[in-house]
Structure formats: structure tokens, C-alpha cells
Amino acid sequence: MASQLHHNPYPMPLDFDVLVVGSGVAGLSLALKAAAAGRRTAILTKKTRAESNTNYAQGGIACVTSSADDFESHVRDTLVAGDGLCREDVVRSIVRDAPVRIDELIELGLRFSRDADGRYALGREGGHSERRILHVKDMTGKAIEDALLHAVAENPRIELMEHLFAIDLITSGKFALDGGPNRVVGLYALDVISRRVETFRAPAVVLSTGGAGQVYLYTTNPDIATGDGIAMAYRVGVEVENMEFVQFHPTTLYSTRHDRFLISEAVRGEGAVLRNLKGEAFMPRYHPDADLAPRDVVARAIDSEMKMTGAPHMWLDITGRSESMLRDRFPLIFEHCLSLGLNLSTDQIPVVPAAHYTCGGVVTNLRAETSLPGLFACGEVASTGLHGANRLASNSLLEAVVMAEQGARAIENYLTGADGARLDLPEWISGNVDDSDEQVVIAHNWDELRRTMWDYVGIVRTTKRLERAQTRIGNLNREIHDYYWNFRIEPRLLELRNLIQIADLIVQCALARKESRGLHYTLDFPGNQGVPEDSRITLEPVPGKGFGGL
Numbered sequence: 001m002a003s004q005l006h007h008n009p010y011p012m013p014l015d016f017d018v019l020v021v022g023s024g025v026a027g028l029s030l031a032l033k034a035a036a037a038g039r040r041t042a043i044l045t046k047k048t049r050a051e052s053n054t055n056y057a058q059g060g061i062a063c064v065t066s067s068a069d070d071f072e073s074h075v076r077d078t079l080v081a082g083d084g085l086c087r088e089d090v091v092r093s094i095v096r097d098a099p100v101r102i103d104e105l106i107e108l109g110l111r112f113s114r115d116a117d118g119r120y121a122l123g124r125e126g127g128h129s130e131r132r133i134l135h136v137k138d139m140t141g142k143a144i145e146d147a148l149l150h151a152v153a154e155n156p157r158i159e160l161m162e163h164l165f166a167i168d169l170i171t172s173g174k175f176a177l178d179g180g181p182n183r184v185v186g187l188y189a190l191d192v193i194s195r196r197v198e199t200f201r202a203p204a205v206v207l208s209t210g211g212a213g214q215v216y217l218y219t220t221n222p223d224i225a226t227g228d229g230i231a232m233a234y235r236v237g238v239e240v241e242n243m244e245f246v247q248f249h250p251t252t253l254y255s256t257r258h259d260r261f262l263i264s265e266a267v268r269g270e271g272a273v274l275r276n277l278k279g280e281a282f283m284p285r286y287h288p289d290a291d292l293a294p295r296d297v298v299a300r301a302i303d304s305e306m307k308m309t310g311a312p313h314m315w316l317d318i319t320g321r322s323e324s325m326l327r328d329r330f331p332l333i334f335e336h337c338l339s340l341g342l343n344l345s346t347d348q349i350p351v352v353p354a355a356h357y358t359c360g361g362v363v364t365n366l367r368a369e370t371s372l373p374g375l376f377a378c379g380e381v382a383s384t385g386l387h388g389a390n391r392l393a394s395n396s397l398l399e400a401v402v403m404a405e406q407g408a409r410a411i412e413n414y415l416t417g418a419d420g421a422r423l424d425l426p427e428w429i430s431g432n433v434d435d436s437d438e439q440v441v442i443a444h445n446w447d448e449l450r451r452t453m454w455d456y457v458g459i460v461r462t463t464k465r466l467e468r469a470q471t472r473i474g475n476l477n478r479e480i481h482d483y484y485w486n487f488r489i490e491p492r493l494l495e496l497r498n499l500i501q502i503a504d505l506i507v508q509c510a511l512a513r514k515e516s517r518g519l520h521y522t523l524d525f526p527g528n529q530g531v532p533e534d535s536r537i538t539l540e541p542v543p544g545k546g547f548g549g550l
């Protein structure tokens with residue numbers, strides 16, 4: 001029997017009240033809250049439990065805590081960064097709820113860094129008019145992830161299942177399971193170890209699958225960030241928006257390899273200056289806030305300096321600060337650079353921008369509800385309206401913890417009113433498929449897609465380049481479509497299928513936006529071109545007929 005041989009026997013049947021996909025800050029926080037309300041909750045995660053963007057977050061979590069700061073100022077900074085596309089009620093609500101959610105993290109054991117007087121040592125990042133970033137040195141994400149995982153492990157109502165890759169959502173409408181309104185009723189997930197596809201049933205499903213940085217050749221994101229949740233939602237007809245707004249982080253360590261180690265914006269918050277290869281501190285030429293201008297401005301300035309001079313990178317200079325201060329404040333970054341022969345206190349650091357954050361995603365309201373009943377989205381996968389056209393630094397960990405509370409409440413409400421009847425869900429049909437004997441096709445197409453996005457859909461765009469990208473994405477889609485139906489599925493193929501979908505959504509939105517705003521900058525439509533603020537580009541696919549019918 002498959003279950004006896006199983007590496008990690010599941011509770012059978014795979015029936016839960018709440019099914020959470022993803023074990024980053026959003027999924028773990030929401031699962032804890034659903035379990036606290038008495039709900040039987042499962043967390044599925046496609047790799048090991050800590051592997052997530054959350055685990056690599058450096059700068060910290062934005063929250064008004066100091067008497068020099070106030071909510072209005074945090075709201076204003078968020079709206080200015082978002083360049084007319086934030087939903088102001090959402091911004092106000094998330095900023096206001098921040099302190100109580102931060103207290104909950106502290107109750108779970110999180111210890112934010114403090115200064116010599118015992119007060120929070122608040123960091124500063126681009127676009128923030130005040131010091132307001134709570135942090136645990138430069139390893140805030142890992143500290144949050146550890147605290148949440150510890151709490152989840154102690155909670156008997158939560159099953160956390162690793163190496164389970166969510167493939168597709170199951171909706172009542174698609175399989176005509178009953179006469180009621182279309183809603184989500186479960187999902188199919190590939191057990192990566194046994195290679196079986198399991199059917200999970202739950203009246204409430206939460207997508208907390210994070211962003212899609214891997215769609216670009218150079219990214220700060222770990223391998224898991226392949227946009228799976230956004231693609232899954234889109235395939236069943238759920239609204240997705242603002243996908244053109246991909247945030248590029250200005251300062252990642254330059255290397256000749258593809259991986260990009262982040263050099264936190266907090267380093268500029270402590271006085272680091274960007275210089276071009278002539279040694280000029282160029283940021284004052286681009287923005288009055290110089291090195292602490294919003295991220296889109298800094299990334300574009302670096303891109304422009306690199307293009308003007310043909311330089312492969314810029315320099316980040318914090319040599320004015322002492323080694324002891326830098327080692328204490330940025331231990332991770334200091335050690336990483338030192339392992340490559342760069343001492344932050346004496347050497348300038350070569351930096352380049354890289355894809356970092358997916359501002360758009362699955363549309364939700366302030367209750368984390370999507371356009372499909374029973375389906376909720378929380379964290380980077382979602383587009384709540386907080387970030388608009390450009391996310392303010394350190395607002396995403398905050399959004400995840402606040403929206404986890406809102407989502408858990410909405411789920412409770414939904415489950416209280418839900419019809420408890422168990423539906424018989426159809427099992428996954430694998431058909432007569434073989435193992436692929438040409439893994440090279442998947443590897444090659446991953447590379448081609450990511451290069452195409454980097455070269456044609458990057459920091460500065462043109463309509464011609466976007467159209468070129470669209471043609472190539474279409475070709476890749478056709479090839480992978482055949483592959484998907486003819487060979488046994490495996491994670492790299494599923495991720496590629498999702499990434500192709502994400503790339504198409506980004507290009508569709510970018511082509512539809514006939515202006516430059518926030519992170520979307522096109523030479524063909526400089527400035528706002530009279531396009532009204534609040535002009536979101538929403539994609540509403542026909543259920544079952546998502547892009548390419550994949």
C-alpha cells in the first residue's frame with residue numbers, strides 16, 4: 001500500500017476545515033489563527049518548511065512605534081511610493097493594525113533589536129520619512145519564520161506537510177459537483193517524494209504561496225518563488241491585477257553567477273552611498289532624497305548609470321562606518337561579503353538591481369477574500385491595494401501578518417455559514433504518461449523564459465520589447481503545453497508551467513498600461529499621459545480557459 005511506504009504518512013482522509021498552501025509568514029500566521037478558532041488546519045508546502053522568501057528577509061517590518069512617528073506619516077509614505085494606485089482605506093487599516101500584530105509576534109518569542117537604552121533600534125529604508133523599521137539585526141525574516149514554525153509545531157490542530165506541491169484548485173463548478181454556486185472545494189497536490197497526486201478536500205483554501213521573482217534571470221528570491229498561487233488562481237478564473245509592477249531591488253551583490261545576494265536597503269539607511277565607477281555619488285542628481293529615494297527611482301537611476309557608462313555594476317560605499325558597528329548591525333551581510341574577500345568597513349561593494357517583489361497578484365479585499373467563494377489569498381501572492389504601483393520597503397511582512405488576522409476572521413465567518421456536506425471529489429487522472437527522457441527541454445525553457453523576461457520586460461520597457469517577449473512566451477507555452485500532457489509531472493515542469501503563465505500576465509498588463517507609473521516605466525509612454533489614478537489592470541480569465549488552456 002502506498003500509504004504504508006509513505007515517507008510522511010498523512011492523516012487520512014485528506015479532509016480539513018482550512019487548507020493553507022505555503023509556510024512563509026502569511027501561511028503560518030493564518031494557520032495559527034484558524035487553529036485558534038478551533039479549525040482543523042493543514043499547511044502544505046512544496047519543499048522543507050522554512051524554505052520561503054520570508055526566511056531571507058533582512059531589513060525588517062515597518063510599524064509606527066516611536067513617539068517621533070505617527071500613523072499619518074506611514075500612510076503618506078506608503079501612498080507616495082504607491083504612485084496613485086494604492087487603496088487608501090486598505091493602507092490606513094493595515095498601518096493602524098500594525099502595532100497589535102507586532103505585539104503578537106513578540107508574544108511568540110520574537111525579540112527585535114534594541115539600542116543601548118533598551119528602546120527599539122529602528123531602521124530606516126528608502127521612501128520612509130521616519131525611522132520605523134523593527135528588525136532582528138539583518139535576519140528579521142528568519143527570526144519571524146522560526147518563531148511561527150515553533151508555534152505551529154506546538155499546535156495539535158495543525159498538520160504541516162512538507163514536499164507537497166499544490167498543482168491546481170478544485171472548484172465545484174468545474175466538475176458540476178452540486179447545483180450550488182461555484183466555489184473552491186479542495187486541491188490536487190503532488191507528493192514530491194512518492195510522486196503520487198493526492199486529493200485534498202476543504203471548504204476554505206488559502207493561497208500563501210508568495211511571489212514570482214524566479215520569472216527573471218536575476219532575483220533576490222529563493223527557488224520557491226515561482227508564482228504558483230497566482231497561476232493556480234488565474235486558471236480557475238479568479239481575478240488577478242497589477243502584474244506589471246515588479247519591484248527590482250536596487251542593491252544586490254554583483255556576481256557573475258545567477259544568484260543575487262541582497263544587500264539590505266537598511267545599509268543605505270545607516271549612511272551607505274551609491275557611487276558610479278568614477279566615484280561620483282550620483283543619487284542626488286536623480287531625487288531630493290538621494291540614496292533613500294523610493295526603490296523604483298533608485299533602481300532606474302542605477303540602470304541608467306550602467307547603460308550610460310557600460311559599467312557592469314555600481315558601488316555601494318559604507319566605508320565611513322566602523323567595522324564593529326557594521327558587524328553588529330549587519331552580521332549576515334558582513335560575513336557574506338567577507339567570505340568573498342570584501343570588508344564592508346574598508347571596501348566598496350559592487351551592486352546591481354535584481355527582481356525582488358511581485359506587487360500585483362490575486363485580487364483580495366481587506367478580508368483576504370478573492371473573487372471565488374472559499375478561496376482566500378494572503379501575503380505576497382495577493383494584491384490587497386496596499387502597495388499600488390510600488391511597494392514601500394518593509395511593508396510586506398507587515399501586510400502578511402495583518403491580513404492573516406483579517407483572513408482568519410473571514411474564514412470563520414465563511415465556515416459558519418457554509419453547507420457542511422462532503423462532496424466526492426474526482427481523483428487526479430494521470431493517463432498513460434511516461435517519464436520524460438528529455439529533461440534538458442525543461443532546463444532550457446526555464447533559462448530562455450527568465451532571460452527573455454530580464455532582457456525585454458525589465459526596469460525600462462518599450463512596446464516593441466514587450467511584444468517580442470510575448471511572442472517568445474507564446475512559443476514556450478505551446479512547447480510546455482505538449483510536454484505537460486504527455487509526460488509524468490514533476491516539480492520543475494509544474495513550476496515552469498506556472499512561470500510561463502506569470503510571464504504572460506506581466507506582459508499582458510505591461511502592454512495594457514499606456515503610461516509610466518511606479519515600477520512600470522516605458523520609453524513609449526513617459527509620464528502619466530493623462531491616465532487617471534486608480535487605473536488598475538485586472539485580468540479576468542474564462543474559467544478552464546486560462547492562457548493557452550494549460
Ligand code: FAD
Pocket residue numbers: 021022023024025026027044045046047049050051052053054055056057058059060061062140141164165166167208209210211220221222224225228229262356357378379380381393394395396397398400
Ligand atoms: P513566502 O515567504 O515566499 O512563502 C511562500 C510559501 O509557499 C513557501 O513555503 C513556499 O515553499 C510555498 N509554496 C509556493 N508554491 C507552492 C506550491 N505550489 N505548493 C506548496 N507550497 C508552495 N519584506 C519586508 O517586509 N521586509 C524585509 O526586510 C524584506 N526583505 C526581503 C529580503 C529578501 C531577500 C526577499 C526575497 C524578500 C524580502 N522581503 C521583505 C519580502 C518578504 O520577505 C516577502 O514578501 C514575504 O516574506 C512573503 O511572505 P509569504 O508568506 O507571502 O510568502
Ligand code: SIN
Pocket residue numbers: 057058059060263264265266392393394395396
Ligand atoms: C531590504 O532589506 O532591503 C529589503 C526590504 C524589503 O524588501 O522590504
